[in-house]
Amino acid sequence: MTIDLEELVAGANAPLTDVEMNRTVGTESPRFELYHFAFSLCSQKVRACLAEKNAGYIAHDINLQMPQLGNYDPGYVRLRLAARSGAGFATGYTGRSSVGTEGFDPAVVPTLVDHEAGMVIVDSVAICRHIDQVTQMQGALVAPDLADDVARELAIVDATPHVAVLYGAHPDMDFRPERLRKGMAGVHDRKIQKIKTAREMVLAEPALIAAYDAKIAKEEAGRDYVATPDLMRASVNQIVSIVADLETRFADQREWICGDRFTLSDVVWAVSLFRLKWLGMSFLWEGGHQLNAKSQPRVEAYTARLFERPAFRAAAVDWPGIARSDHVSEHYDV
Ligand SMILES: N[C@@H](CCC(=O)N[C@@H](CS)C(=O)NCC(=O)O)C(=O)O
Structure with a gap:
């Protein structure tokens, strides 16, 4: 099927009229347009990658929380469908957001x-890889000799159940910031309501109806998942193990996760570890906690190196509109 990219982009951009929420970063007339959300983990990975590469782009902030349809807007969903690579729709929920495992x-x-390439690209890992390949501004984030190591780390971060610990609470202890905790009550039902509103607008388009129906099924599964104590407990335990394993890979005193060179893996680890700290999970490396006794000092030292990176800070700490958390207050300048 041939697609008219410019028409799809115009359709997605039509409701995006707020100047503050649609701004150009870096060069005028950049080759990229990024549809993202300030607080979104996957968006932060991509913004950090663009910043590391010093690449310009138009940043369309799709506010996931406002009463507007945002990421459910038919124009935006049509644009995403143009990128579908053959993977089936995600309809279940495991607390992760990887296309590889979830769909x-x-x-x-x-x-x-x-x-420039005439392409729509989805999935943060695929987007970062693409940006790295087509931009020459700064060094490669995936050097050919490190490709396998980088891929392994990207897969580990992608398989971390970040979504579970954002939307759901550990049954014995909700360590998340209070504001988030309150905001998440009933969130899946609110999302489903919005998706149904969008679905009503496209009844004559079977491709969009199928997309919205899959999304409704996924959100219903998400609602059940976060309400199941054993699943939430297992998600936190999984993250405890992931961070303990990360510690072992630093046993040889390497500076970055793949050795002495900073790579795309470090970009995504920075975003992941900061999000975990933001949520109140620095006990993962500090230890001495009911949910994790053992400290992981090499991971802690790694977080200090990562969180100082200017590109990371610009994308995931200082980017306007990111909700604040007392758990990371020492990282804010003002
Ligand atoms: N595998 C995708 C996952 C994307 C994803 O789950 N995005 C979240 C934010 S990090 C989102 O847009 N959630 C809004 C919703 O489900 O309504 C990626 O890495 O880009």
Whole structure:
């Protein structure tokens, strides 16, 4: 099927009229348009990658929380469907957001349009890889000799159940910031309501109806998942293990996760570890906690190196509109 990319982009951009929420980063007339959300983990990975590469782009902030349809808007979903690579729709829920394990979600951020290549790209890992390949501004984030190591780390971060610990509470202890805790009550039902509103607008388009129906099924599964104590307990335990394993890979005193060179793996680890700290999970490396006794000092030292990176800070700490958390207050300048 041939697609008219510019028409799809125009359709996605039509409701995005707020100047503050649609701004150009870096060069004028950049080749990329990024549809993202300030707080979204996957968006932060992509923004950090763009910043590491010093690449310009138009940043369309799709506010996932406002009463507007945002990421459920038919124009935006049509754009994402143009990138579908053959992966089936995600309809279940495991607390992760990897396309590899969950399937394709037609109504999430981020989405990248590369005007020069004439492509729509979805999935943060695929987007970062693409940006790295087509931009020459700065050094490669995936050097050929490190490709396997980088891929292994990207897969580990992708398989971390970040979504579970954002939307759901550990049954014995909700360590998340209070504001988030309150905001998440009933969130899946609110999302489903919005998706149904969007679905009503496209009854004559079977491809969109299928996309919205899959998304509704996924959100219903998500609602059940976060209400199941054993699943939530297992998600936290999984993250405890992932961080303990990470510690072992630093046994040889390496500076970055793949050795002495900073790679795309470090970009995504920074975003992941900061999110875990933001949520109140620094006990993962500090230890001495009811949910994790053992400290992981090499991971802690790694977080200090990562969180100081200017590109990371610009994308995931200082980017306007990111909700604040007392758990990371020492990382804010003001
Ligand atoms: N595998 C995708 C996952 C994207 C994803 O789950 N995005 C979340 C934010 S990090 C989202 O847009 N959620 C909004 C929703 O489900 O309504 C990626 O890495 O880009």
